[in-house]
Structure formats: C-alpha cells, structure tokens
Amino acid sequence: MKQYTWHYGEGELTFSIDERRIAAELHMATTPVLDNPVQAVKNGLDHPIGSKPLRELVHPGETVAILANDPTRVANSHVFMPVLLDYLNEAGIPDSHMTIVFALGTHRRMTEEEMIDSVGAEVAGRVKMINSYAKDSDDFVELGTTSFGTPVRFHKACVEADHIICTGSVVHHFFAGYGGGRKALLPGCAEYETIRKNHSLMLNPAAEIGRLEGNPIYEDQVEGTEMCRPTFLLNVVLNEAAEFTGVFCGDYIEAHKEACRFVDSQNGVRITERTPIVIATCGGYPKDINIYQMQKTMDNAVKAVAPGGTVILMAECREGSGSAILDETVRTFDSIDAIEESVRADFQIGRHKAYAVTRLMKKADFYLISSLDDAYARQAFFTPVHSVEEALALADKKHGGDAKITLMPYASYTVPLLR
Incomplete structure (x- = not known):
C-alpha cells in the first residue's frame, strides 16, 4: 500500500492505495520556474x-x-x-x-x-x-x-x-x-x-x-x-x-x-488509456471553494476515466455550490435530462453550471468527499462519501477489486489528452 497526502481546502487528506492498481499519476509537465x-x-x-x-x-x-x-x-x-x-x-x-x-x-x-x-x-x-x-x-x-x-x-x-x-x-x-x-x-x-x-x-x-x-x-x-x-x-x-x-x-x-x-x-498531459476509476482533487483552495469552481476539475477528470467509470473527487466546497440559482435548479429538477431541457429553454447563469456539472454524470459516476450536506450532494446527483477508502469500496463493487486507477492530485490544472 502506498500513502498519498493531497490538498483539500486549505488542509490535507491522506489515503492509501495498492500501488499495483495505479495506471498513472497525472501532473503537468515540469516547466522551469522563473528565477525572478x-x-x-x-x-x-x-x-x-x-x-x-x-x-x-x-x-x-x-x-x-x-x-x-x-x-x-x-x-x-x-x-x-x-x-x-x-x-x-x-x-x-x-x-x-x-x-x-x-x-x-x-x-x-x-x-x-x-x-x-x-x-x-x-x-x-x-x-x-x-x-x-x-x-x-x-x-x-x-x-x-x-x-x-x-x-x-x-x-x-x-x-x-x-x-x-x-x-x-x-x-x-x-x-x-x-x-x-x-x-x-x-x-x-x-x-x-x-x-x-x-x-x-x-x-x-x-x-x-x-x-x-x-x-x-x-x-x-x-x-x-x-x-x-x-x-x-x-x-x-x-x-x-x-x-x-x-x-x-x-x-x-x-x-x-x-x-x-x-x-x-x-498543462496538457498525455495518457495511454482511460481507467475505470479516477481519484482527483482540485488542488485545494480556492479551486475547491464551491461546486462552481469544482466543475472544472470534473471536466478534466472525465477525460481520464473510461466510459461508465467512477470518479472519486475530493473538494471541500466550503461555500457550498457558489450559486443560489444552481441550488434552485438541482432542487427543482429531478433528473439530469430535465436540467438540460431547462437550460436550453431558458439559459440562466448558475443554471448553466448545474448543466455543466450534471452532463458529466452521463459519462461517469461521481463519489464526492466534501463539506456539503449529504442530502444536498445527492440532490445534485453526487454520491456523498466520507473517505477515499469508503469510495473505493463502492467503486470496487462496481468495477472489481483489481480495476486500474488514475490519480489526479491537481486535476483543476491538468488536462488529460489520450494518445
């Protein structure tokens, strides 16, 4: 087992994974830092x-x-x-x-x-x-x-x-x-x-x-x-x-x-395969300040996960969704398709973000570790979990205990590009 410590809000979360399951750990290219x-x-x-x-x-x-x-x-x-x-x-x-x-x-x-x-x-x-x-x-x-x-x-x-x-x-x-x-x-x-x-x-x-x-x-x-x-x-x-x-x-x-x-x-990261499971963080605060900002990480994570796969996402969301209209949208519509129809019929800022988030859920399941209320997270079509270990146990039931995993510790910055 290998231990990882990743950014979460202004703090950190630690978890362990069997190294043999790791297909790739994605980081942006090592670019020289400006001396001055x-x-x-x-x-x-x-x-x-x-x-x-x-x-x-x-x-x-x-x-x-x-x-x-x-x-x-x-x-x-x-x-x-x-x-x-x-x-x-x-x-x-x-x-x-x-x-x-x-x-x-x-x-x-x-x-x-x-x-x-x-x-x-x-x-x-x-x-x-x-x-x-x-x-x-x-x-x-x-x-x-x-x-x-x-x-x-x-x-x-x-x-x-x-x-x-x-x-x-x-x-x-x-x-x-x-x-x-x-x-x-x-x-x-x-x-x-x-x-x-x-x-x-x-x-x-x-x-x-x-x-x-x-x-x-x-x-x-x-x-x-x-x-x-x-x-x-x-x-x-x-x-x-x-x-x-x-x-x-x-x-x-x-x-x-x-x-x-x-x-x-x-920031573009070449990958050779999409894996059934992706574990990702936004890279901490402020990229995970709310769902509004977290969505960009979701988009990048979806590029690394196999169709129908699972994304385990760590994002604190200390400010909730970041939009009252997003809140209203997920509480009003009971399906992802209904949200898309509402956006096409009446485009509103905030509602568009609900669409941007939920459209990705047609491609993968999202298990979310956050400070959001569990009931709200479910309403927003996430599966709330409270640790990576809990999320992995659920994902393994779906994909098998030997399913390959891609790690994205700074997923808001890294854009996977399939070779």
Whole structure:
C-alpha cells in the first residue's frame, strides 16, 4: 500500500492505495520556474508581444483601469501589481489616476480584506479598488451588440478610463477554450445580461476546452471586448505550486495566444488509456471553494476515466455550490435530462453550471468527499462519501477489486489528452 497526502481546502487528506492498481499519476509537465518573476514582468512590459512597450502607450495625465482576478482564480497579483504600478508611475501616471477593478463576472463581491490580500497591503494603500459586480446595473455602460446578439455593457470604470490593462492567469477553460486575455473584461467586468447571453453559446458543440478559433464563446467575447479595446495585457502562467513559469505581456489577443500555446505544453498531459476509476482533487483552495469552481476539475477528470467509470473527487466546497440559482435548479429538477431541457429553454447563469456539472454524470459516476450536506450532494446527483477508502469500496463493487486507477492530485490544472 502506498500513502498519498493531497490538498483539500486549505488542509490535507491522506489515503492509501495498492500501488499495483495505479495506471498513472497525472501532473503537468515540469516547466522551469522563473528565477525572478519581478524581472520577468519588467522585461515583458518593455518587450511585449505584438505591441509597443507599455511606457510608449500611456501618457502623463491619463487614467488607467487595471483589471484583476477575484479569489477564485490564482494569479499571484500581489507579486506583479507593485511592479506594474511603479512602471506606470515612471511613465507619468500617478497612483491617483489608477483604479484596480476586480473582475468578478457573476461571482460575489469581494470583501475589503480579500482585495488587500489579493494585491498586497502596499498596493491597496496606494490606489482605489472597486468590485465590478454584474448585477449593479447602474454601474454599467452600454456600447453596442455583437453579431452573436450579445448586448455589450461594461463597468463604467473601464469605459471611462483612458487605458485598460488586463491582468490575470491563463489556464484551460471548459467552454471558453482558455482563461485570461479578453476574459478580464468579458465576462470579468461585464453586466449580467452580457454574461448570460455570451455564456448561452456554451450549448454550441464548438464551445470546448482548448479551442479559440471557431469557438463562439471566444469570438463573441473578443467582438465585445473590441468595443472597449484594452491597451495592454499582463498574463501569467503558474504551475501546480502556484509558482511563476511564464509571463506574457502585450497585445491582448496576440500575447494571450502565446500564453495559450505555453499552457498546452505545460498543462496538457498525455495518457495511454482511460481507467475505470479516477481519484482527483482540485488542488485545494480556492479551486475547491464551491461546486462552481469544482466543475472544472470534473471536466478534466472525465477525460481520464473510461466510459461508465467512477470518479472519486475530493473538494471541500466550503461555500457550498457558489450559486443560489444552481441550488434552485438541482432542487427543482429531478433528473439530469430535465436540467438540460431547462437550460436550453431558458439559459440562466448558475443554471448553466448545474448543466455543466450534471452532463458529466452521463459519462461517469461521481463519489464526492466534501463539506456539503449529504442530502444536498445527492440532490445534485453526487454520491456523498466520507473517505477515499469508503469510495473505493463502492467503486470496487462496481468495477472489481483489481480495476486500474488514475490519480489526479491537481486535476483543476491538468488536462488529460489520450494518445
């Protein structure tokens, strides 16, 4: 028996498995960690991709809106944000002319403490910080409609600024292709209806992980973003330990595509078989903060499990589902098919996540170790369990005691690719 200790929330869970049953343990590629991330950011600002250096794009007296991740997306903003502010100061932009806009999308508002923790106390004491909360409709300005029919409304702090700088991290995204890039603005700083209409395009089969070209979600987002075009992009790529492996600065489209290619080489993991059982974690907090975020791990785990197999998933979900509408959906509809029908009939943010979660349950059973109430977990079509050992005993009854197992200790970051 071999013992494993994996991240769970901000703590750990330990379990043991017969080593002979392990077909593979999936990790992202070992990519060199940047020795000096601060210097890498400075180099990126002065030697960008597809753009002039940032100092040549901004001018004294102008205003800048800097878009930043919320707590559900790790970007290590506290490392690069002071560098960015100092750089802008040198280019003639005082702190008083900068605003950090937290790109929440449809997520909850951040607290003052969370904002400070995200960017660091020094930065928080220098510049104004605000939430872009999608349901505060008075905070948004309408700019037009995309060819996909999406009404484009962005936060006034973005629209009124002379320059927008998008920041954040790049990872695979289950329907938008990849995170980062234009997503800081749309959906990050967009009004609720803009996000709802854009995300409704996820029902198109071309809206899939690892795809930009031909992906209607991505193309709609770019079309909308062009109505309030960002001046510059500062995206980072991190490894499983949240260490910097890449910094990509420049044009918000070209630099982002370079980052996506890098993410493919780092996070895409080749496998030779799909196994009957997969054991996975999100990699701990904040990736397992709620079902909303956990779903991305589920998508990746399904890529490693054999059809009709079992995924044993460890995800704390300290904030429950993360969506009142998701809660309402799973309590209203008594089947997976009924949820899909409801989404196709009336697409709503939150309900779409219930669909994204439950559609995967047609491919595999999910045994969930979490802090969710057991009754709610069952209502959401999971099988609640309280240990890996308990889950394995159930899986072995289904697949046999010698069924092969794939381990995914950082499943939110690793995308299995079958050879």
